[in-house]
Amino acid sequence: MNALANKHILLGVTGGIAAYKAPELVRRLRDAGAQVQVVLTAAGGAFITPLTLQAVSGQPVHQELLSAQAESGMGHIELARWADLILVAPCTADFMARLAHGLAGDLLGACCLAARVPIAIAPAMNAGMWDSPATQRNLRQIMADGVQVWGPGSGSQACGEVGAGRLLEPLELVDRGAALLGGESNAGALAGRKVLMTAGPTFEDLDPVRYLGNRSSGRMGYAVAQAAREAGAEVLLISGPVALADPPGVTVQRVRSALDMHRAVLDAVAGMDVFIGTAAVADYRPAQPAGQKIKKTRESLTVELVRNPDILAEVAARADRPFTVGFAAETDDVLGYARRKLEEKRLDLIAANTVGAGQGFEVDDNALTLLWPGGQQELPRASKAALARDLINVIAQRLHAPG
Structure with a gap:
C-alpha cells in the first residue's frame, strides 16, 4: 500500500x-x-x-x-x-x-x-x-x-x-x-555515533590548467551523508570538487586531490564509529605535474602516472578501525569485483553498482547490491535519497549485529 x-x-x-x-x-x-x-x-x-x-x-x-x-x-x-x-x-x-x-x-x-x-x-x-x-x-x-x-x-x-x-x-x-x-524513516538509527565519509571525485593536476578527473557528481555520497545525519549521527563529510550544497547539519571539508583526501581522512578517522567511502578516488596521479601550461607542440604526449594511496584499505587496516563501508562502481562483473574488494580489503560492507551509459554517475537514481561477510541484500532502483536511507538502515543493523 x-x-x-x-x-x-x-x-x-x-x-x-x-x-x-x-x-x-x-x-x-x-x-x-x-x-x-x-x-x-x-x-x-x-x-x-x-x-x-x-x-x-x-x-x-x-x-x-x-x-x-x-x-x-x-x-x-x-x-x-x-x-x-x-x-x-x-x-x-x-x-x-x-x-x-x-x-x-x-x-x-x-x-x-x-x-x-x-x-x-x-x-x-x-x-x-x-x-x-x-x-x-x-x-x-x-x-x-x-x-x-x-x-x-x-x-x-x-x-x-x-x-x-x-x-x-x-x-x-x-x-x-x-x-x-510510511515508517521508513531512519531517525535515531545512528544516534550518538560519529560517521566519517568521503564523496565526489578527485582531480589530479596535469598542469595549472588541466587535470585528470572522473564523472562522479557526489550526489550519492551527499545523500548518504544527509541520511546519516537524519539518523542521528554526527557526520564529517570530506568532499572532492562538486557543485552541491552542504547537507544540512553535516560538517563538510572540501579537498581536491586524492592525496588531499588521504590526509584529511587520516587526520579525522581516530574516534570515528563508521567510515563510508563513497568517493570516486583517482587510482593514479601524474608523477610530475607541469609547473606551466603544457603546450601543443608534439603529435603525442606521454604522461607518467603513479599510484595513489588506497584510503579505504588503510582505514580498514587500522587497529582502531571504524565499521568500514566501501563502494564498488564497475562497468562489468560488478559483483565479482565487489566481492574481491570486500575480502581483500577486509571491509565490513560494500555497496556495488553499475556505472556508465546513464547508470550510476550524473543521474538522480541508482540501484545497489550490498555485500558483507556471509550476507547480501539488493536495494532496487530508486532515488539516491531513498537508497541512502536504506543503506544507512542496513549499516545501523550490521553495526549492532552480534559478532
Missing part, C-alpha cells in the same frame, strides 16, 4: 519564485494518495494565485490567521490537528527565521507552532541568502527543534547565480514524505 494513501498533508507555500512548482507538488502528492490542504502566505500569494492551488488540491486555500469562517475562529488549531505532516515548500529565508523563533503572527507560523506532527521544510532561496550566517544559524535551531530539512539542491537560479538554494523537485519531496510517514 502506498505510504501516503489517505495521509493528510498540510502544504505551506511561502513567497519565492519556486512557488510556481507548488501546483505540481500538490498534484504529485494527490497522485500518491494523500489529501492536501494548502496554507498560502501573503508573500506566496504574490507568486501564485489561491485559485490555482484550490483547483489542484480540490480544497479551499487558507490564507488568514483570523478568519470568521473557521470554526470558533481557531483555524490554525483545526489545520494543525488535521495534518499528519506539515510541509513548507518552498520555504524562504524569512519563514525559516520565523520558524526558528517560534513566531505565530500569520496562519502558517501559527499552524507550525500548534502542530504535534512532523514538520518538514524545503528551502528555496538565493545562494547568498542560504549561505548567510543568519540563515545557517536559523537552520541549526530549526534542526535542533526536530524539523526535517529537505534540501536545498544546487544549480542555476532565477537570479542568474549558480549555487545552493534550489527547491528539491516535487517527486523527491513526495518520496521523502512517503519515507517519513
